[in-house]
Amino acid sequence: MIRILTVALLLAVFAPLSAQAVEPNEILRDPALEARAREVGKELRCVVCQNQSIDDSNAELAGDMRVLVRERITAGDSNKEVLDYMVDRYGDYVLLNPPFKAATLVLWIGPAAIAVLGLFWVAMMFRRRKSMDGGSEMSTSGPQNAPLSDDERRRLDELLKEDSA
Amino acid sequence: MKRFLYVIPLMVLLVVGGFAIMQLKQVSGGKSVNILPSVLINREVPPFDLAPIQGYEKGFGSKDLLGQVTIVNLFGSWCVACQAEHPFLMKIKEQGLVPIYGIDWREKKPDAGPKWLAKYGNPYTLIGNDPNSKAAIAFGVTGAPESFIVDQKGVIRYKQIGPITPDVWESTLWPLIQELRKI
Numbered sequence: 001m002i003r004i005l006t007v008a009l010l011l012a013v014f015a016p017l018s019a020q021a022v023e024p025n026e027i028l029r030d031p032a033l034e035a036r037a038r039e040v041g042k043e044l045r046c047v048v049c050q051n052q053s054i055d056d057s058n059a060e061l062a063g064d065m066r067v068l069v070r071e072r073i074t075a076g077d078s079n080k081e082v083l084d085y086m087v088d089r090y091g092d093y094v095l096l097n098p099p100f101k102a103a104t105l106v107l108w109i110g111p112a113a114i115a116v117l118g119l120f121w122v123a124m125m126f127r128r129r130k131s132m133d134g135g136s137e138m139s140t141s142g143p144q145n146a147p148l149s150d151d152e153r154r155r156l157d158e159l160l161k162e163d164s165a
Numbered sequence: 166m167k168r169f170l171y172v173i174p175l176m177v178l179l180v181v182g183g184f185a186i187m188q189l190k191q192v193s194g195g196k197s198v199n200i201l202p203s204v205l206i207n208r209e210v211p212p213f214d215l216a217p218i219q220g221y222e223k224g225f226g227s228k229d230l231l232g233q234v235t236i237v238n239l240f241g242s243w244c245v246a247c248q249a250e251h252p253f254l255m256k257i258k259e260q261g262l263v264p265i266y267g268i269d270w271r272e273k274k275p276d277a278g279p280k281w282l283a284k285y286g287n288p289y290t291l292i293g294n295d296p297n298s299k300a301a302i303a304f305g306v307t308g309a310p311e312s313f314i315v316d317q318k319g320v321i322r323y324k325q326i327g328p329i330t331p332d333v334w335e336s337t338l339w340p341l342i343q344e345l346r347k348i
Contacts, residue, residue: 038251047307052202060271060298061302061307062296064271064301064302065298065302067297068298068302069300077239087204088204089204089205089211089302089303089304089305090204090305090307091203091204091305117173117240121170121173123172125170152313
């Protein structure tokens with residue numbers, strides 16, 4: 001029971017976050033065209049709120065951009081033509097998924113490069129610590145690093161002989 | 166080598182911090198920082214034709230800009246920063262420095278723009294009404310006020326994000342306008 005309540009509560013809290021901002025009067029009559037408009041809208045950044053798509057944003061400019069997307073789709077533009085139209089005016093910035101090219105190289109490669117550098121650094125730290133630990137244990141003669149007793153040495157010789165035979 | 170590794174975080178911090186301080190200095194120095202460099206610079210003004218605002222006879226379209234250096238200024242009666250730059254625009258008009266064309270953007274009521282202009286004065290040669298952001302989106306505008314300097318051939322030469330301040334005018338806009346007039 002408590003579990004169900006928890007799930008219901010979580011849904012109630014988080015469901016609105018995924019809500020669309022598309023107004024009823026903006027929606028196109030043709031469901032196929034509307035579906036395409038949604039596809040395009042998801043790709044376009046709301047330029048006044050930075051981290052939302054125009055479909056998710058309640059900003060007035062985002063609303064006007066949604067209407068414009070629908071106008072162009074109704075006029076017969078392909079999805080790519082609509083996106084190009086926006087990029088033509090706002091630059092790659094308007095795309096939530098910016099293209100891979102020279103100007104966006106740092107954007108795409110940067111995080112991976114930093115991650116690799118970080119891993120390299122961690123690896124270096126581990127290697128350093130390992131060699132330090134090894135060194136210290138040699139001198140304190142722990143059980144693993146103690147010299148072999150005569151008995152052990154004899155057994156080892158036997159085993160090695162068996163192997164080579 | 167090992168010591169060098171310890172210095173890396175510090176170096177990253179210095180570089181990032183350095184950029185932050187540089188940007189801050191630019192802002193406090195009165196320079197406008199273009200967060201979004203316009204892709205429209207050195208391209209022709211997008212074609213548009215706007216209806217007049219209420220009570221005005223003529224609207225304003227891209228063809229009106231040909232033949233002289235102009236400023237296209239996007240404003241709205243709802244926009245506080247526009248009110249801040251308005252007295253300076255009036256000064257530009259009074260001194261006859263350069264014609265300013267206005268795009269009245271996203272007024273909620275049709276009489277809001279005209280009322281605002283009646284109250285504070287009209288610095289514009291022509292004004293177009295843009296309630297649905299048609300022209301605003303065509304110009305790649307993200308907020309008001311934004312101003313564009315357009316040359317004789319109708320090519321956008323500069324984008325000013327935010328109000329036109331006396332500083333920006335003296336340091337950037339006015340020299341550019343004079344330069345463009347020589348062409």
